[in-house]
Amino acid sequence: KQQQQSIEALDKAVAELDLKAEDIKTFADLPLCHATSVGLEKSNFTTLTDIQARAIPLALKGTDILGAAKTGSGKTLAFIVPVLEKLYRVRWTEYDGLGALIISPTRELAVQIFEVLRKVGRQHAFSAGLVIGGKSLKEEAERLTKMNILVCTPGRMLQHLDQTAGFDVDNLQILVLDEADRIMDMGFQTAVDALVDHLPVHRQTLLFSATQSKKVSDLARLSLKDPEYVSVHEVA
Numbered sequence: 001k002q003q004q005q006s007i008e009a010l011d012k013a014v015a016e017l018d019l020k021a022e023d024i025k026t027f028a029d030l031p032l033c034h035a036t037s038v039g040l041e042k043s044n045f046t047t048l049t050d051i052q053a054r055a056i057p058l059a060l061k062g063t064d065i066l067g068a069a070k071t072g073s074g075k076t077l078a079f080i081v082p083v084l085e086k087l088y089r090v091r092w093t094e095y096d097g098l099g100a101l102i103i104s105p106t107r108e109l110a111v112q113i114f115e116v117l118r119k120v121g122r123q124h125a126f127s128a129g130l131v132i133g134g135k136s137l138k139e140e141a142e143r144l145t146k147m148n149i150l151v152c153t154p155g156r157m158l159q160h161l162d163q164t165a166g167f168d169v170d171n172l173q174i175l176v177l178d179e180a181d182r183i184m185d186m187g188f189q190t191a192v193d194a195l196v197d198h199l200p201v202h203r204q205t206l207l208f209s210a211t212q213s214k215k216v217s218d219l220a221r222l223s224l225k226d227p228e229y230v231s232v233h234e235v236a
């Protein structure tokens with residue numbers, strides 16, 4: 001009951017959030033649930049980076065985003081915070097299956113994202129897993145069906161979607177494509193296209209890259225709905 005009231009208050013605060021406001025400087029200035037706020041605090045994240053300040057408020061409102069900002073600008077939290085908030089605000093529980101999918105071009109980057117997710121998401125009850133190969137398909141498959149949030153590489157994830165019985169992605173709420181430029185450069189376009197074909201159309205999608213290229217726009221056209229373009233350029 002109390003949680004329900006607080007979610008209603010959060011929804012209202014997000015709806016009223018002024019995207020043109022200049023005074024969104026810290027995570028505390030954003031309407032975030034208690035669990036996320038504490039996770040950020042305990043991870044020593046206080047001030048928003050530019051890409052976070054521009055992308056997170058939009059993402060909280062449910063908008064699809066095509067974000068571009070150079071390496072090291074803080075793109076990971078720009079999608080992890082919206083992922084946690086989305087699932088929390090739709091009252092996702094550990095029994096609801098897969099709610100969020102984060103696609104990364106490489107295993108190493110997937111592991112890094114997973115570590116940030118574990119740190120910042122530590123106060124949440126969601127289960128999270130990595131799908132990057134390295135274990136047998138069967139071993140991975142057993143754990144897969146219980147996960148709420150998965151961080152994956154495209155090829156391995158597609159293998160599970162094609163082959164793992166009982167792996168239901170029909171209620172997926174949010175899809176993230178990180179390093180979309182590298183996903184394309186590494187030749188994963190076909191795998192990502194096939195992967196997205198498995199996912200429900202009614203979902204939020206956040207796509208991030210270090211560069212804006214024609215290839216990324218092609219991918220965006222396939223996976224995003226009326227996206228907001230958020231790009232942060234270096235000031236010379």
Ligand code: ADP
Nearest residue numbers: 045046047048049070071072073074075076077
């Ligand atoms: P990108 O994905 O854009 O290359 P990362 O998300 O990997 O960037 O972040 C780069 C570094 O900046 C990491 O060490 C991360 O912990 C740090 N960082 C990200 N956001 C913040 C923040 N709001 N405050 C302080 N440090 C941050």
Ligand code: MG
Nearest residue numbers: 075076178179
């Ligand atoms: Mg990154």
